[in-house]
Structure formats: structure tokens, C-alpha cells
Amino acid sequence: MPDRALSTPLDDSFERYLQDKGKGRGGDGGNYRRNAARELERFAEWAAGHRGDDDWTGIAPDDVDREPTFDDLDERVFREYARHLGGDRGLKQNTVQTYYRYISAWCGWCVNEGYLEAHYAQRASAMAPLPEDDGRKPGDQQAWTSEQRHALTRHVDEQAREAIEAYTTLPEDTASLDKERARYAALKSARDRALVFVLAYTAVRVGELLRDPNDPRRRGVRWEDLSLDDGSMDVYRKKQQWDAASLPDPVISPLRSYRQLMDPPTERWPVFPTFDQRTLAELIEEELAERGKPLEAITECRDEYARDLLLALDEDIRPTSITTDGARSVLQRLSETAEIDIDHPKHDYLAPHGGRRGMGEVLVRAFGYTVAARYLDNSEEMVRERYSHIEAGELGDIATEALEEVGDQIEFSAESV
Structure with a gap:
């Protein structure tokens, strides 16, 4: 050497x-x-x-x-x-x-x-000094329970319905800025509802759905990637290629309602754009300056709108998608306002990956490992490993049934414990 x-x-x-x-x-x-x-x-x-x-x-x-x-x-x-x-x-x-x-x-x-x-x-x-690997992944293993999933989706659905109704039933003589504020609130609630439903029911990885600042190829899904009629969505998978993911029935209506309310100027708009005010302000000022508007005109233009997102929609200034960290912040906020009971050593909110794992639990129990593996875009071997507790429980039931069949009665007295 x-x-x-x-x-x-x-x-x-x-x-x-x-x-x-x-x-x-x-x-x-x-x-x-x-x-x-x-x-x-x-x-x-x-x-x-x-x-x-x-x-x-x-x-x-x-x-x-x-x-x-x-x-x-x-x-x-x-x-x-x-x-x-x-x-x-x-x-x-x-x-x-x-x-x-x-x-x-x-x-x-x-x-x-x-x-x-x-x-x-x-x-x-x-x-030699390394501790033995106990087979668990580092970090968390959170999975949304059925009760948590229903509580969160019900909460965001109620919020979105109320916000949309408040916007669509405004009197005709409502001031322009007040209408815009109501529309913005409706858009935000509708986006949050659509995001929660997608995370809860599609089992798509959050990194496949939203923007990852550390990977330029993961720019977040756009409306052109969705086919609501076919119930499918193109995502950039973990295996480094584009693939179609399923959009089950519970997801379709929230997405349709949200799209109708947003009315994106082009199909290339992100489905889940950032609502961060500072990010949008910088984007609009930069884009309008490139279009030849002087600073004073840009300021006047922004003052005409209650929120920069609404200006971006009217001027087709395409924002970036919300990031994976942004989605975690959204779920933290929603988990708190929904007052969901969460008992987990690492997360005090319903984390995005927990929706995927929760849906995996549902699929394995209902249809077995092979179907679940296809839906989760994982190998059957990996799904069996990650959801081995389900099979262990089923085998325990089989063992109990076998003992009952041969008449082997197990006596247990709580007083002896």
C-alpha cells in the first residue's frame, strides 16, 4: 500500500x-x-x-x-x-x-x-464489545390503533367541514379580505384532512409522499401524479423507482373536496404545498421580481391578499411541497387538538410512520402477509418479521384450542399470584 x-x-x-x-x-x-x-x-x-x-x-x-x-x-x-x-x-x-x-x-x-x-x-x-442486537429497529415502533386512527380522521373531517361551510356560506357583501381569510382557513383544514387520510389509509411512506430536503428526487406528489378516478397515485418508492400506490375509497372524497377548493392553476402544483408564511413570502418576492415587477409594486400586490398562498394561486407561483418534518409538525398539532390518548415511549403524538404500520396491522390480520406485503411495497419476509407478533398471537390461540380439544384443562387461581 x-x-x-x-x-x-x-x-x-x-x-x-x-x-x-x-x-x-x-x-x-x-x-x-x-x-x-x-x-x-x-x-x-x-x-x-x-x-x-x-x-x-x-x-x-x-x-x-x-x-x-x-x-x-x-x-x-x-x-x-x-x-x-x-x-x-x-x-x-x-x-x-x-x-x-x-x-x-x-x-x-x-x-x-x-x-x-x-x-x-x-x-x-x-x-466483541458491541451489545447484542435484540432484533428491534432503533427508535420507535409506533402503530396507530383503530381507535386512534378513527379519532384523528374524525377530528380533521369535522374541522374541514366547519371551515369549508364557514367559507361557502359567507354573505355576498362580506369584505374581500374576510373572504380570503375564510378561504385560507378552509384550504388549510382541507389540506390537513387530506394529508391525514392519505397517511392513515394508503400506507405510503411519508418520504414518498412529501418533500425530503436531503433528496432532490423526492419533491412531493403533484396533482399530475394522482388519478382519483382510477384510485391510484404515482410515488417515488424507497427502491429508487416510480410506482403506483393505491388510493382506497376513504381517501378519494377528502382529496376531491380539497382539489375543488384549491383549484390549482396547473397539474404540476404540489398536492400538499407548504403554508409557511416566510417561505411563501420569499418565493413570491423572488418570482415577481424575475417577472419584472419593482419592489414597490410587489409590496402593493401582496397587500391586496390576506395570505401569500392565495396570491401564489392567482399568479401561478408554484410553492414547494410540505416537508416530511413539516408533516410531523402538522400531526403534532392535530394530535394535541384532537386530544388523542397516546402511550408511547418516544412519541407523544401520532407520527406519520405510525399510520403506515397501523394499516399494515389491519391488512395482515384481514388478508394475510402476502396481500399486506404487496400493499406495503415490502417483501413478504420483511412484513412477516415486522408483524411477527400477529402470527405469534394467532399461534397462541391455536395452541389454546388444541389443549381444549384434548381436554387438557389449565386451572388458575388469581389468589395464588
């Missing part, structure tokens, strides 16, 4: 690695890139002695004054980092495993690129 590679500082390799693993043009996007960059930065800080115990000086020899290089890496370094991750920092077992995998993947890439001669991070001695 060239001495040049061995003497290369660790972080000199990060950008090339992240570009190779990133998505989109130039490898600049993608959640994996963002998460890997964060963990590589943490690893570099630890290796340099900037993280860890007070007496930790890093992996470079004490008698040299330089940043760590590839020459300093061996399996003992990765063993120490595994021990550092699993230390008393409150990280869950699976989180430690996940963080280590980011560093291990980079180590493997460095071997292929000639920075290292061996994949030290995958050696048994290096991985």
Missing part, C-alpha cells in the same frame, strides 16, 4: 465516501449520507481525542502532534470505539449497532479504495 494512503488524515476520505453513498446528482442528497456524515464526524473527533473520557488522548501516538491518519487504524482502534459507543451514554443496544455500522461501512470502502489493507472494523475482536 502506498505510504501516501497510510499518511492520509482520516477526514480527507469522508467527502469522497459520502458522494459515493449519497443520492441524486453529485451524491449530495439522501438520509444515509446525512446520517453517515454525522457518525463519521463523531468518529473523527473521538479518534483525535476530542470525545470520550477526560484521559482519552485519541489514537495518534502521544509523542506526535498531528491529526489521526490511516496508519493509526487497526482492529484495536475499532474495538475501543465499539466500547466507547456502548459506554454509559444511555444509547440503546440497536442504536449502538447502527452507529457502528456506519463506521464499519466506511472502513470497508476504505479497503476498496486503497486507504486500508484490511477491514479491521469487521474483525471479531473489534466487534
Whole structure:
């Protein structure tokens, strides 16, 4: 191996690695890139002695004054980092495993690129301090229950109906700005209702439905992507290709009503545009300036409207879609106003992915794993793994029935507990 590679500082390799693993043009996007960059930065800080115990000086020899290089890496370094991750920092077992995998993947890439001669991070001695993986995904496993789903959809439906009725029944002599305020309130409520119904019943991943700032290909669904007559919607799937997702009957009416109220100027408008005032103001000012309007005229134009979204509709200034984080904020607000009872260790609101998992529960119980896998756009093996508790419960019922068939009675006294 060239001495040049061995003497290369660790972080000199990060950008090339992240570009190779990133998505989109130039490898600049993608959640994996963002998460890997964060963990590589943490690893570099630890290796340099900037993280860890007070007496930790890093992996470079004490008698040299330089940043760590590839020459300093061996399996003992990765063993120490595994021990550092699993230390008393409150990280869950699976989180430690996940963080280590980011560093291990980079180590493997460095071997292929000639920075290292061996994949030290995958050696048994290096991985020995890692806690065992209990099979659960890091983070949450929330799934909306039927009661939660019904409570939330009923709440947003009532809000939308009231707002739309308040707008459509205004007296003819209502002031223009008051009409616009009522229309804006109706649009926002209708958008929220449509969003909740789509998340609750389609099982589409939120990253396939809305804009992801870290992946330029995920710009959010547009009206041109929906076919309400056919009950389908084109989305950019997790498997990196466009595919049709189903729109079941409960979703169609909220979308039709919302579209009629919005009356988008073109089919390329996002189905779920951002309502953020600052974002819309900047967009309108920039677009109207490009159309040749002076600043004073732009200000006068904006003053004529109660909200910039209504001006954008009239002038066909297409906003961006709401982001995945924006959807979480919407659901936090709606979960609170709906006063839904939520008992979960991580989320105090109905998170977007919980709608997908909740619908998965319904499908598996009603039609089995094969049909559920097709609807969820997952492999049957993965669906069986994620919803294994359903099969376990069913097998438990079978076992109980078998015991009853052979007359094996189990006596139980609550007083003995």
C-alpha cells in the first residue's frame, strides 16, 4: 500500500465516501449520507481525542502532534470505539449497532479504495464489545390503533367541514379580505384532512409522499401524479423507482373536496404545498421580481391578499411541497387538538410512520402477509418479521384450542399470584 494512503488524515476520505453513498446528482442528497456524515464526524473527533473520557488522548501516538491518519487504524482502534459507543451514554443496544455500522461501512470502502489493507472494523475482536442486537429497529415502533386512527380522521373531517361551510356560506357583501381569510382557513383544514387520510389509509411512506430536503428526487406528489378516478397515485418508492400506490375509497372524497377548493392553476402544483408564511413570502418576492415587477409594486400586490398562498394561486407561483418534518409538525398539532390518548415511549403524538404500520396491522390480520406485503411495497419476509407478533398471537390461540380439544384443562387461581 502506498505510504501516501497510510499518511492520509482520516477526514480527507469522508467527502469522497459520502458522494459515493449519497443520492441524486453529485451524491449530495439522501438520509444515509446525512446520517453517515454525522457518525463519521463523531468518529473523527473521538479518534483525535476530542470525545470520550477526560484521559482519552485519541489514537495518534502521544509523542506526535498531528491529526489521526490511516496508519493509526487497526482492529484495536475499532474495538475501543465499539466500547466507547456502548459506554454509559444511555444509547440503546440497536442504536449502538447502527452507529457502528456506519463506521464499519466506511472502513470497508476504505479497503476498496486503497486507504486500508484490511477491514479491521469487521474483525471479531473489534466487534466483541458491541451489545447484542435484540432484533428491534432503533427508535420507535409506533402503530396507530383503530381507535386512534378513527379519532384523528374524525377530528380533521369535522374541522374541514366547519371551515369549508364557514367559507361557502359567507354573505355576498362580506369584505374581500374576510373572504380570503375564510378561504385560507378552509384550504388549510382541507389540506390537513387530506394529508391525514392519505397517511392513515394508503400506507405510503411519508418520504414518498412529501418533500425530503436531503433528496432532490423526492419533491412531493403533484396533482399530475394522482388519478382519483382510477384510485391510484404515482410515488417515488424507497427502491429508487416510480410506482403506483393505491388510493382506497376513504381517501378519494377528502382529496376531491380539497382539489375543488384549491383549484390549482396547473397539474404540476404540489398536492400538499407548504403554508409557511416566510417561505411563501420569499418565493413570491423572488418570482415577481424575475417577472419584472419593482419592489414597490410587489409590496402593493401582496397587500391586496390576506395570505401569500392565495396570491401564489392567482399568479401561478408554484410553492414547494410540505416537508416530511413539516408533516410531523402538522400531526403534532392535530394530535394535541384532537386530544388523542397516546402511550408511547418516544412519541407523544401520532407520527406519520405510525399510520403506515397501523394499516399494515389491519391488512395482515384481514388478508394475510402476502396481500399486506404487496400493499406495503415490502417483501413478504420483511412484513412477516415486522408483524411477527400477529402470527405469534394467532399461534397462541391455536395452541389454546388444541389443549381444549384434548381436554387438557389449565386451572388458575388469581389468589395464588
